[in-house]
Amino acid sequence: MPSPAPHARLPLAFGGDYNPEQWPPEVWEEDVRLMREAGVTTVSLGVFSWARMEPRPGEYDWEWLDTVIGLLHEAGISVNLGTPTVVPPAWFYRAHPSALPVTREGVRLAFGSRGAICHSNPDYRAAAATITEALGERYGSHPAVVLWHVHNEYGAPVLACYCDTCATAFQGWLRGRHGTLDALNEAWGTAFWGQQYGEWEEITPPRATPSVCNPTQQLDYRRFADAQARANFVAERDILHRLSPGVPVTTNFMVAPSQGQTVDYWAWAKEVDLVTNDHYLMTDGRRTHVNLALAADLTRSVAGGAPWLLLEHATSGVNWQPYNPAKRPGEMARNSLGHMARGSEGAMFFQWRQSRSGAEKFHTAMLAHSGTDNRGWREVTDLGRRVADLADLRGTRTRGDVAVVWSWDSWWAQSLEWRPSQDLDARERLDSFYEALYDRHLTVDFLPPTGLAELDPSRYPLLVVPQLYAAPLSIAADLDRYVSRGGTLLVSFFSGIVDENDTLHPGAYPGALRDVLGLTVEEFDPLLPGETVGVRRVGGGESESYAADLWSEVVIPGAGCETVAVFADGRTAGGAALTRHAVGSGAAWYLATRLTGADLAAVVDLTLADAGITPVDLPSDVELVVREGESGTFRFYVNHTESEAKVALPDGSWATVPAGGVEVFRDPR
Known part of the structure; x- marks a missing residue:
């Protein structure tokens, strides 16, 4: 069934998750009045409401939802209507306890939280389809419904189940992937340890x-679990496409948490009508605004460069981290507009009204426990006006400057046990390289390793591969073509090592990337915790020496491969640490160790200069x-500092961006 055109009925979205079932009916009218005051245009509704919609098997209660949707529609507020399939009711689990997931250790998890689902369970799949069908039949043509929101945050907190039902489904999935047992045994390398x-x-x-x-x-199995959840999304999506034609269907992604490997969003993005x-x-001591920029750039890239939607973030602190500080004055607007600068068609929050009970009662909301006489409410209403003022932004696209390769599949493979160092972390390398590019004020577009065949050096003069342990064989020709044409x-190290089956590419390291880099790696030599080595530019002075940790290796440059920096000490002293291989009219650089901060930025600067990027x-x-x-060109200046900033505009004039503020300038058409 063809997908509806995304955004066809969507305004710039400003609002949040609305959970009226947590409140008596007399609060609902007050909520809608305050939403209008705040400039709310859209709310997400019904995401956790299955038990209220279907209090007993086959018995539906729509009166409350009819009333709420009616109040919102009368107020001009659109609805992102959720299928509540992330939390089946207690009666469902009593009737179908086998739908609860089983851990790898054989423990069946219990009801009482959220997301306790075995995605292979036929009873769950049937019940999810039934409630989705009922919702689609009742509200599929309602004029208030402009978006469908299936499930919630697939993979959080459980993606994989290890029960017997999953075992049978896994066997079927493996038949589809590998075809024969001989092919599976070859792919899995089962000759090792007699498996x-x-x-x-x-199996x-x-x-x-x-x-x-x-x-x-x-x-x-990770791929299988991901595919099972995605199949359940597709089943619900197809029901809604049939019953609610023209209304886009989505589910909320979580593309860039600082921990946890989520799902393969390159695959998921192909199935949604709108990426959200x-x-x-994450208050883990790092610069949180850099992670925000990375998340927004990665979401836009998953969407293929098209506009997307920030479906949840927080007005201030959350409640599920060890420490949950409040946002500073102006930070909520800065976060929201930062996402919009990088492609979001609005700013949505979890949630509208702060809960009084339950696990997230201390999670902040647009409407706080203390009501409207507070800084948070004033900032919410101010932000509503700013979002409304950006109405012409709809449909514009964010312009990227450089490209970075990222693969969830490779991250999964690298994170398994018994690698050369347990501290190898592809996500840490991604964050570090992204931060170096961010600090050069460059906007990043991300690409999957299978999407490089037609990569144009004039569009992306620099391509960064922070760490790609599992690389398809096709990447060798793709990268050679890109570099030889001027890219x-x-x-970075530990890239190109294995194929999609976690089997080493033939020959010396770095496998699939060996020829384009013009070198071989004779031996890995990981460093111990606390151990460091120096890296020194060839012919450079003290200012061109760097401190490295975690990793070193014995690099053998080939013909035409220049050694730019060497290991200054340690077991690999004198060997190449940074190389440059001229290929056609371009060059391929290789960094054989871990640099961070200013040292990594110095290497990035070398490659930017080589690429002709200022x-x-x-x-x-x-x-x-x-x-x-x-509609024009919109320039977002986002100031994360405590001092006002002077910025030059394209017409030669200067403008001031206040401390902690955001200014948006529109170029004449």
Whole structure:
């Protein structure tokens, strides 16, 4: 069934999750009145309401939902209507306890939280389809419903189940992926440790084992679990496409939490009509606004560069981290407009009214426990006006400057046990390289490793591969073509090592990337915790020496591969640490160790100069992000500092961006 055109009925969205079932009916009219005061245009409704919609099997209660949707519609507020399939009712689990997921250790989880779902369970799948069908039949043509929101944050907190039902489904999925048992045994390398399978029924999920479980079995199971959840989304989506034609269907992604590996959003983005994302600041000591920018850039990239929607973030502190500080004055607007600069068609929150009970009662909301006489409410209403003033932004696209390769699949593979160092972390490398580019005021577009065949160096003069342990063989020709046509490639260590089955590419490291980098790696030599080595530019002075940790290796440059920096000490002293290989009219750089902060930025600067990129001259922590389209060009200046910033505009004039503020300038068409 063809997908409806995304955004066809969507205004710039400003609002949040609305959970009226937590409140008596007399509060609902007050909520709608205050929503209008705040400039709310859209609310997400019904996400956790299955027990209220269907209090007993087959018995529906729509009166409350009819009333709420009617009040919102009369007030001109659109509805993002959720299918409540993330939390089936207690009666469902009493009747179908096998729908509860089983851990790898064989423990069946209990009802009493959210997301306790075995995605292979036929009873769950049937019940989810039934409630979705009922919702679609009742509200599919309601004029208030402009978006459908299936489930909630797939994979949080449980993605994989290890029960017997999943075992049977896994066997079927493996038949589809590998075709024959001979092919599976080859892909999994089961000759090692005598793990060969002679019948499909012998294969189980990667449950708890005495030692390390087969890594490719684990990787395939991660893919299987992801595919099972995605199939459930597609089933609900197709029901809604049929019953609510023309209304886009989405589910909320979580593309860039600082921990947790979520799902493969390159695959999921192909199934939604509109990419949406949830983002919360992680108070782990890092610069939270850099993670925000990364999340927004990655979400836009998953959407193929198209506008997307921030479906959840927080007005201030959350309540599920160890420490949950409040946002400073102006930070909520800065976060919201920062997402919009990088492609979001609005700013939505969790949630509208702060809960009085339950697990998230201390999570902040648009309407706080203390009501409207507070800073938070004043900032919410101010933000509502700012979002409304940006109405012409709809449909414009954010312009990226450089590209970065990222793969959830490779991250899963690299994170399995028994790698050369347990501290190898592809996500840490992604964050570090992104921060270096961010500090050069460059906007990043992300690409999957399978999406590089037609990469144009004139569009992306620099391509960064922070860490791509599992690389498809096709990437070799793709990168060679990109570099030979004038592109500049920067690759970090432990990339190109294995294929999609976690099997080493033939020959010396770095496998699939060996030829384009013009070198071989003779041996990995990981560093111990606390151990560091120096890296020194060839012919450079003290200012061109760097401190590295975690990793070193023995690099053998080939013909035409220049050694730019060497290991100054340690077991690999004198060997190449940074190389440049000229290929055609471009160059491929390789960094054989871990640099961070200013040291990594210095290497990035070398590659930017090689690519002919001159970063914008702006103060540190002041962003410039550009959106452009038929309605014009919008320049977002986002100031994360405590001082006002002077910025130069394209017409040669100067403007002031207040401390902690955001200014948006529109170029004449």
